[in-house]
Amino acid sequence: xxxxxxxxxTVTGLGYDLVEIERSAGGLLRVxxxxxxxxxAGQFVTVEDCEKVTRQLQFALEVDGVDYKRLEVSSPGIxxxxxxxxxxxxxxxxxxxxxxxxxxxxxxxxxxxxxxKKFRGRLERAEGGGWQIVWSDEPAAKPGQRVSRxxxxxxxxxxxxxxxxxxxxxxxxIVDFKGRKxxxxxxxxxxxxxxxxxxxx
Numbered sequence: 001x002x003x004x005x006x007x008x009x010t011v012t013g014l015g016y017d018l019v020e021i022e023r024s025a026g027g028l029l030r031v032x033x034x035x036x037x038x039x040x041a042g043q044f045v046t047v048e049d050c051e052k053v054t055r056q057l058q059f060a061l062e063v064d065g066v067d068y069k070r071l072e073v074s075s076p077g078i079x080x081x082x083x084x085x086x087x088x089x090x091x092x093x094x095x096x097x098x099x100x101x102x103x104x105x106x107x108x109x110x111x112x113x114x115x116x117k118k119f120r121g122r123l124e125r126a127e128g129g130g131w132q133i134v135w136s137d138e139p140a141a142k143p144g145q146r147v148s149r150x151x152x153x154x155x156x157x158x159x160x161x162x163x164x165x166x167x168x169x170x171x172x173x174i175v176d177f178k179g180r181k182x183x184x185x186x187x188x189x190x191x192x193x194x195x196x197x198x199x200x201x
Contacts, residue, residue, distance in 0.1 A: 011057075020081055027067070028072060082171070099169075121135030137157070
């Protein structure tokens with residue numbers, strides 16, 4: 001059985017979502033898990049969750065003879081990847097970073113540089129379905145800087161995209177020490193500044 005299948009079967013069998021699998025140099029196998037999303041539920045992956053998955057994965061990987069030196073199971077953290085439609089529904093209203101497979105500047109009506117592939121903005125459902133990110137190119141005010149109320153704000157720009165057009169999408173790692181503003185999205189790992197992590201010594 002392939003590594004992806006072994007890990008996915010084990011993680012989902014224990015009632016968790018598999019977010020990411022990474023193989024790193026030195027034989028490190030890193031597995032990122034999350035709790036299934038239920039609107040309005042503010043649950044977080046705990047160290048105990050990571051320990052439970054680690055124990056079960058160690059057994060499953062040994063049975064299938066998977067070669068690795070060290071296993072690390074963790075929660076997603078503040079730059080959680082978004083891969084599935086459900087991830088986008090879960091984090092609608094949040095700030096995200098997206099990288100497109102191909103530039104879409106020309107398709108965006110000339111609003112952006114024709115060769116631009118990377119965008120940061122608020123994730124929203126687009127009219128007629130699909131997704132879009134909305135942003136302003138106005139630079140953020142520096143701490144203590146006075147902002148004139150008479151100055152007109154820079155216009156908002158929007159770029160629609162399909163999941164097939166994405167190379168990568170992640171929550172933007174924005175830390176507000178007064179508390180992360182979730183913009184109406186359900187509470188999530190987005191608020192946790194660091195990963196819960198359990199590794200095999």
